[in-house]
Amino acid sequence: MCILFVYAFIITEIVLVYGSQSQGPFRTVSNNHRFYDVQAHRGGRGNVVESTLPSFAWGLIDGATTLELDNGITQDGEVVVWHDESITAEKCSDTAPVVPDDPAYPYVGKYITNLTLAQVKTLDCGSKRQTNYPHQLVYPGARISTLREVFDFAACADLSHQILWNIESKINAQYPNRTAGVDDFVQKQHEIFVSSPYYQSITYQSFDWRTLVAMKNLDNKIVTSALIDEDTAFTPGNSTSPWLAGLSLESFPGPSLSEQMAQAAHAVQADILSPTGTFLMPFSSYEESSHFTTPEMISEAHRLGMKVIPWTVNRLDRVEELIKDGVDGIITDYPNVVRRWAKQQGHLVAPKYPKQRVFSCLHQHMH
Numbered sequence: 001m002c003i004l005f006v007y008a009f010i011i012t013e014i015v016l017v018y019g020s021q022s023q024g025p026f027r028t029v030s031n032n033h034r035f036y037d038v039q040a041h042r043g044g045r046g047n048v049v050e051s052t053l054p055s056f057a058w059g060l061i062d063g064a065t066t067l068e069l070d071n072g073i074t075q076d077g078e079v080v081v082w083h084d085e086s087i088t089a090e091k092c093s094d095t096a097p098v099v100p101d102d103p104a105y106p107y108v109g110k111y112i113t114n115l116t117l118a119q120v121k122t123l124d125c126g127s128k129r130q131t132n133y134p135h136q137l138v139y140p141g142a143r144i145s146t147l148r149e150v151f152d153f154a155a156c157a158d159l160s161h162q163i164l165w166n167i168e169s170k171i172n173a174q175y176p177n178r179t180a181g182v183d184d185f186v187q188k189q190h191e192i193f194v195s196s197p198y199y200q201s202i203t204y205q206s207f208d209w210r211t212l213v214a215m216k217n218l219d220n221k222i223v224t225s226a227l228i229d230e231d232t233a234f235t236p237g238n239s240t241s242p243w244l245a246g247l248s249l250e251s252f253p254g255p256s257l258s259e260q261m262a263q264a265a266h267a268v269q270a271d272i273l274s275p276t277g278t279f280l281m282p283f284s285s286y287e288e289s290s291h292f293t294t295p296e297m298i299s300e301a302h303r304l305g306m307k308v309i310p311w312t313v314n315r316l317d318r319v320e321e322l323i324k325d326g327v328d329g330i331i332t333d334y335p336n337v338v339r340r341w342a343k344q345q346g347h348l349v350a351p352k353y354p355k356q357r358v359f360s361c362l363h364q365h366m367h
Contacts, residue, residue: 031162031163031164032065032066032162032163032164032201032350033164034348035347035348035349035350036065036329036342036347036348036349037164037328037329037330038064038065038066038329038330038332038339038342038349039064039065039066039067039068039166039309039311039329039330039331039335040056040059040064040066040068040332040335041068041311041312041331041332041333041335042069042333043055043056043057043058043059043068044064044332044333044334044335044336045333046133046135046136046314046334047062047135047136047137047333047336048136048137048139049091049125049127049129049130049136049137049138049139050083050130051069051082051125052139052142052144052145053145053153053362053366054126054137054142056069056150056153056154057157057359057361057362059335060154060157060158060163060352060358061352061353061355061358062336062352063336063339063349063350063351063352064163064339065163065164065329066164066165066166066203066329067154067163067164068168068311069081069083069150069165069166069168070082070083070168070170071147071167071170071189072084072085072179073112073113073179073180073185073188074112074113074115074117074120075113075114075115075116076116076117077184077188078117078146079148079188079189079192080112080120080144080145080146080147081145081146081147081150082112082144082170083170084112084170085111085112085170085172085179086110086112086178087107087112087123088108088109089108090128090130091125091128091130092108092124092125092128092144093108093123093127093128094106094108094122094123094124095122095123096122098116098119098122102119104119105119107119107120107123111178111179112179113178113179117146121143121144123143123144124140124141124142124143125143125144126139126141126142127139127140127141127142133333139366147167147189147192148192148196149365151196151197151198153361153362153365155196155197156361156364157353157357157358157361157362158353161197161198161201162350163198164202165198165201165202165203166203166225166309166331167193167204167205168205168206168207169185169186169189169204169205169211171185171206171208171211172208173207173208173210173232173242174243182208182210182214186218187218189204189215190215190219193222194219200221202222202223203224203225203271203272204222204223204224204225205225205226205227205272205274206225206227207227207228207243208243208245209226209243209244209245209247209268209270210245212224212226212245212268212269212270213268216268216269220269223272224268224270224271224272225270225271225273225274225309226268226270226272226273227274227311228243228261228274228275228276229275229276229292230276230279230281230292232244233249247268249261249264252264256294256296258293258294258296258297259300261273261297262297262300262301262304262306263300265301265306266301266305266306270306271307272307272308272309272328273297273301273306273307273309274310274331275293275310275311276292276310276311276312277291277292277293277310277311277312277313277318277322277327277330277331278291278310278313278314278315278318279291279292280292293310293322294325295325295326298325298327299326302326307329308327308328309327309328309329309330309331310322310330310331311331312331312332312333313332313338314332314334314337316337319332319338320341
């Protein structure tokens with residue numbers, strides 16, 4: 001009877017980890033690369049308070065192919081998962097100082113680079129639903145996690161390490177005193193990447209292309225993604241943008257601006273071009289307005305051997321346009337919605353993780 005009980009327990013655990021009634025068996029494959037790349041932006045901030053363990057939990061449950069997130073570096077050199085350079089009152093609340101009469105308290109309003117991990121860990125970043133995202137689930141008391149903690153949580157729910165990652169260095173090329181520098185980001189993030197079971201599943205992205213160059217120099221096996229938008233591509237007086245690693249778009253043959261962006265990304269050995277997918281370029285008196293991400297950009301990137309994965313696309317009409325134009329994935333605040341649409345269109349989509357398993361791991365790692 002004892003042996004039968006042990007066998008039954010093992011079988012139950014296998015079903016919980018690899019199976020889902022709605023999806024069938026969660027087969028062990030190399031990773032999620034074979035599925036259409038639906039990326040959960042900040043874990044899926046349309047559905048859950050962003051960049052927290054609960055948001056990444058729901059990204060797994062909703063069947064995202066890739067979890068997208070951002071990294072900051074604290075004053076004492078810890079890599080944390082948070083999008084903003086500073087702690088904003090719109091997203092986080094102070095609870096208590098780390099020590100009595102801490103001169104840095106309150107911590108809300110401070111830059112992450114000026115706070116220690118212990119100070120950051122006191123913040124409640126799960127209680128406030130954002131005005132622009134009225135469907136967000138809140139998780140009162142949710143803390144900012146380190147990158148190692150996020151990997152540990154994911155590995156608990158994802159024992160065969162299927163999930164892919166798109167991890168951004170949140171470095172400010174224009175105002176360097178607001179964040180840590182290039183070397184700190186690249187060295188500290190890479191150390192965590194190579195020590196994690198997800199080393200081969202990580203894409204490293206940045207608006208600051210200097211970090212992409214530095215990461216490739218350190219480890220050319222890391223896949224890199226060049227982020228770009230209207231704020232980083234253009235500067236007043238057409239001066240060289242501080243974001244593009246010293247490159248000037250005008251120095252590339254084009255012939256169009258869209259093609260020049262793809263050529264510039266290729267020049268820094270980026271594997272992926274990740275442009276804004278929704279921004280409309282202002283129209284001139286001679287031509288109509290057009291999207292920042294154009295068919296010409298996508299074609300040129302593909303010609304140069306790069307994928308194109310635009311951000312952050314939440315409207316299905318725009319998703320349809322971009323996929324028709326040939327993009328290789330979509331970064332979205334609503335991975336559940338985009339995944340549902342992709343499945344309807346016949347794309348192979350990643351399986352959903354079983355809720356019971358994910359919530360069990362979430363409970364363990366939040367307490």
